[in-house]
Amino acid sequence: MSISGLFFYLIPSRLFAMSGFDNTDFFQSSYSVDDQNQGGYGYSDPNDPYSKQYEYSQPMGYSAPPGMMQPQQPYMGQIYQPTPAFTPVSPQSMYGSSFEDEPPLLEELGINFDHIWQKTLTVLHPLKAADGSIMNETDLAGPMVFCLAFGATLLLTGKIQFGYVYGISAIGCLGMYCLLNLMSMTGVSFGCVASVLGYCLLPMITLSSFGVLFSLQGMLGMILTATIIGWCSFSASKIFISALAMDGQQLLVAYPCALLYGVFALISVF
Amino acid sequence: MDFQQHGYRATKPRARASPPSGGPLLFDDTSSGPPPMNRGQDPGVGNLFADPMASAAMMYGSSLANQGKDIVNKEINRFMSVNKLKYFFAVDTRYVMKKLLLLMFPYTHQDWEVRYHRDTPLTPRHDVNAPDLYIPTMAFITYILLAGMALGIQKRFSPEVLGLCASTALVWIIIEVLVMLLSLYLLTVHTDLSTFDLVAYSGYKYVGMILTVLCGLLFGSDGYFAALAWSSCALMFFIVRSLKMKILSSFSADSMGVGTSAKPHFRLYITFALAAFQPIIIYWLTAHLVR
Numbered sequence A: 001m002s003i004s005g006l007f008f009y010l011i012p013s014r015l016f017a018m019s020g021f022d023n024t025d026f027f028q029s030s031y032s033v034d035d036q037n038q039g040g041y042g043y044s045d046p047n048d049p050y051s052k053q054y055e056y057s058q059p060m061g062y063s064a065p066p067g068m069m070q071p072q073q074p075y076m077g078q079i080y081q082p083t084p085a086f087t088p089v090s091p092q093s094m095y096g097s098s099f100e101d102e103p104p105l106l107e108e109l110g111i112n113f114d115h116i117w118q119k120t121l122t123v124l125h126p127l128k129a130a131d132g133s134i135m136n137e138t139d140l141a142g143p144m145v146f147c148l149a150f151g152a153t154l155l156l157t158g159k160i161q162f163g164y165v166y167g168i169s170a171i172g173c174l175g176m177y178c179l180l181n182l183m184s185m186t187g188v189s190f191g192c193v194a195s196v197l198g199y200c201l202l203p204m205i206t207l208s209s210f211g212v213l214f215s216l217q218g219m220l221g222m223i224l225t226a227t228i229i230g231w232c233s234f235s236a237s238k239i240f241i242s243a244l245a246m247d248g249q250q251l252l253v254a255y256p257c258a259l260l261y262g263v264f265a266l267i268s269v270f
Numbered sequence B: 001m002d003f004q005q006h007g008y009r010a011t012k013p014r015a016r017a018s019p020p021s022g023g024p025l026l027f028d029d030t031s032s033g034p035p036p037m038n039r040g041q042d043p044g045v046g047n048l049f050a051d052p053m054a055s056a057a058m059m060y061g062s063s064l065a066n067q068g069k070d071i072v073n074k075e076i077n078r079f080m081s082v083n084k085l086k087y088f089f090a091v092d093t094r095y096v097m098k099k100l101l102l103l104m105f106p107y108t109h110q111d112w113e114v115r116y117h118r119d120t121p122l123t124p125r126h127d128v129n130a131p132d133l134y135i136p137t138m139a140f141i142t143y144i145l146l147a148g149m150a151l152g153i154q155k156r157f158s159p160e161v162l163g164l165c166a167s168t169a170l171v172w173i174i175i176e177v178l179v180m181l182l183s184l185y186l187l188t189v190h191t192d193l194s195t196f197d198l199v200a201y202s203g204y205k206y207v208g209m210i211l212t213v214l215c216g217l218l219f220g221s222d223g224y225f226a227a228l229a230w231s232s233c234a235l236m237f238f239i240v241r242s243l244k245m246k247i248l249s250s251f252s253a254d255s256m257g258v259g260t261s262a263k264p265h266f267r268l269y270i271t272f273a274l275a276a277f278q279p280i281i282i283y284w285l286t287a288h289l290v291r
Helices: A002-019 A023-027 A033-037 A048-060 A091-096 A105-109 A113-124 A141-156 A162-183 A190-199 A202-213 A219-244 A250-269 B002-010 B023-031 B037-079 B082-088 B093-104 B134-153 B159-186 B195-203 B205-248 B257-289
Strands: none
Touching (some): A113 A141, A113 A190, A113 A219, A141 A190, A141 A202, A141 A250, A162 A190, A162 A250, A162 B082, A162 B134, A202 A219, A219 A250, A250 B093, A250 B134, B082 B195, B093 B134, B093 B205, B134 B159, B134 B195, B134 B257, B195 B205
């Protein structure tokens, strides 16, 4: 008891030495059960491990200084970025946040289904003008889902070619990243390119699901393939030029996209 | 313990940019009510060590990735300047259409001079005579894919053959550019042709190659040879007219009057040799695809 007591004395005292607390305050305040459940679950607090440690010491009789009882820091609703900007927060307010104030898991992971749906609709309406700001957050969850769905529909036809899909998409994304960086005034990040190319893979999924039902190697299949390649590359180029403000270059961006989606279509058809 | 705490603190500013560490552990701990003493303390103690380590490792990893990216950028910038490369990609659709037409039918084009704007050449957007790298790059990739498709149609496809085709074509471009650079250097021809310009002019032959292969696939052997003849003549004309301005008209800066009289002959020979090389290489790289 004494050794562990000493141990738990040392840790929080280090903690508060770091945080600038007065060690004497440490022993004087009251302890309540509610303190046990709080977290500091906001993802901006690097002191979390220390607050965790501190809570486990509470049953020993050490309790929060009065400063700990403040209401929790309001959650900075940064839905769109998995790594939000950090605002320095004193450990005091972290201790006051309760379990209900944690952000939901999806929000914390940065998966926002509404945005995914909006971007999907943008892809599905190739003739509607795209909004340039939707690609500001690089969201790779949607493209991952689409790639897996594409691989799954290929699986339904008996082609176990996840490796090819992965390899071609990696090389294609890298090539598009280099090309777009050279062609545009502002640069792009790799995540943005991967995200856009992944979203525009959606029509290709319909092509491969058609391939499950009937063979694509006839004349009808060729026409359908050509249409879908055109659809995919047109949407991708539309999003790229609206996001990067490139004028007069839509066909130039659409052509490499068409090459990339053509390779995907080759996998689906043959 | 102190050391780890201090170590963690030293890296704290970076922690602010990283995702939350110890997330699952947090959920784990608070879902139950007041944790039992023994169970609560040991993971608590463990958290103190594991979380800083995990988050420190994550920050180290991200900083390593950033360092890697910086190193790559530095190395690339040592060999070629990205800004100069961007000049060659400043194209638009109108330019590409006109240039492709020019490559296939250059006989009616009048003015082959590259226009300047206060000593810097105009970007390809504004001057159809300026060389660009978009068309050669796209043509090269299309040629590789087309070669794959041609071999696939003839049931001779395998990924190794595709790689072989791509690397052969790339090596021939490199050889051609090196020979051109060497000959220009040896004859002390002072042009403003940079390496990228030469790569661009070498890459224009891929447009002719694509046309040749397509005609060979669609129309058989006769179509192949007809397209080969047409694209060779057009490309030779194009190269001679484009490079005549740049190579032949730039006189060397030295004041030796004797030397300059022999130079124009050699320059003419270089230009014609380059032009004559084009049909040979087109035939060499496409014949095996349409057999």
